[in-house]
Amino acid sequence: MEVYERGFFSISESGHQIEEVMDVRKGQWTEEEDSMLKAYVTLHGEGRWNSVARFSGLRRTGKSCRLRWLNYLRPAVRRGSITLEEQLLIIQLHSIWGNSLSMEPCLRWSKIAEHLPGRTDNEIKNYWRTKVQKQAKKLECDVNSPKFRDALLYEYTPRLIEQISRAKHESPSGQFTYGNETESVQVDQSLLPESSSETQVTYCSTVAESIDEQSNGNGWLGGGDYWMESEWCEENIWFLQQQLYDDEDDVI
DNA sequence: AAGGTTTCCAACCGCATTCCT
DNA sequence: GAGGAATGCGGTTGGAAACCT
Incomplete structure (x- = not known):
């Protein structure tokens, strides 16, 4: 089930504050979202997560993007049981x-x-x-x-x-x-x-x-x-x- | 096989800190 | 230096999967 919530995207680019109200997606990430985030971070690097959220086309908050990247998508992330x-x-x-x-x-x-x-x-x-x-x-x-x-x-x-x-x-x-x-x-x-x-x-x-x-x-x-x-x-x-x-x- | 319970972990939330203008 | 935005943290929650009866 897709969950959306009314939310704010607020970023500043070159001194201009841009604020936008849009639907923010919540809950489990889809494969499509993962590849979008992966592609964006591979191209532009980590950081500036609010920009990632806005320009990658993902309807997610910067926080959510950061968390998904750090805990799941980052290549260095190790999987499997704790040894x-x-x-x-x-x-x-x-x-x-x-x-x-x-x-x-x-x-x-x-x-x-x-x-x-x-x-x-x-x-x-x-x-x-x-x-x-x-x-x-x-x-x-x-x-x-x-x-x-x-x-x-x-x-x-x-x-x-x-x-x-x-x-x-x-x-x-x-x-x-x-x-x-x-x-x-x-x-x-x-x-x-x-x-x-x-x-x-x-x-x-x-x-x-x-x-x-x-x-x-x-x-x-x-x-x-x-x-x-x-x-x-x-x-x-x-x-x-x-x-x-x-x-x-x-x-x- | 079905329903209930437990376990596990991804994702969210609120707050604190750091960064930027 | 001040104020707001961005980032990072620990705590908590929700739901899928596994297990039990």
């Missing part, structure tokens, strides 16, 4: 930029997305909300609680790293998409604080930087064919559950 390595990074980076300890509560999804080439902030946000928050709910604790964050960082994360390492060694082709030495991101247990505290941020930064360093120059997501099932597997959920219940009285 284990990406999960690992998201969890770690979210602990730095996505919690209340952060000095910059804004910009977190886009900041995290910067470290996952080809992934959009929208995608990461969706992943976090649908997968991580769902698991927190299953485990009957708040996703932002220190208990859940600790469990994710100090119990789930090392297991993820272990799985990644195992997968690397089991992979016959040896195609692994970040770093040459998976072991170099192994968690050093001595670095782990006993419970949630400011040192958690320091620890996370260290791990994230370590991963980031490896990603520089070799483009760990840049072209690897490595792919594996990356959803929250029952084994990991069970393990997390055990940790949460075992530590119930220990963790503040």
Whole structure:
């Protein structure tokens, strides 16, 4: 069903303000709209989205065009499930930029997305909300609680790293998409604080930087064919559950 | 097979920030 | 420097697809 809404197109060209009232289309993009937008951006480049909306012939707002391009049409956009390595990074980076300890509560999804080439902030946000928050709910604790964050960082994360390492060694082709030495991101247990505290941020930064360093120059997501099932597997959920219940009285 | 429920993700919205005149 | 337009962000929603009964 096509949805149109009365809207304004307002742009300024060479100092002249042009304002026009017309029907603005909303909802799912059609293939035709996609190719129109693609063709226009290929020819004129990104940016000036209101002009794109007006001159491409699309009955869409600039905002809508921008979003469609950035989240879907851009050639760099990567598709498919979030891999284990990406999960690992998201969890770690979210602990730095996505919690209340952060000095910059804004910009977190886009900041995290910067470290996952080809992934959009929208995608990461969706992943976090649908997968991580769902698991927190299953485990009957708040996703932002220190208990859940600790469990994710100090119990789930090392297991993820272990799985990644195992997968690397089991992979016959040896195609692994970040770093040459998976072991170099192994968690050093001595670095782990006993419970949630400011040192958690320091620890996370260290791990994230370590991963980031490896990603520089070799483009760990840049072209690897490595792919594996990356959803929250029952084994990991069970393990997390055990940790949460075992530590119930220990963790503040 | 049909109807109901859940999951997932593309797209929208409102607000904040940045840019431009 | 001020004001308005453009852009970018996080939060939220709606609907298609998948799953369950």
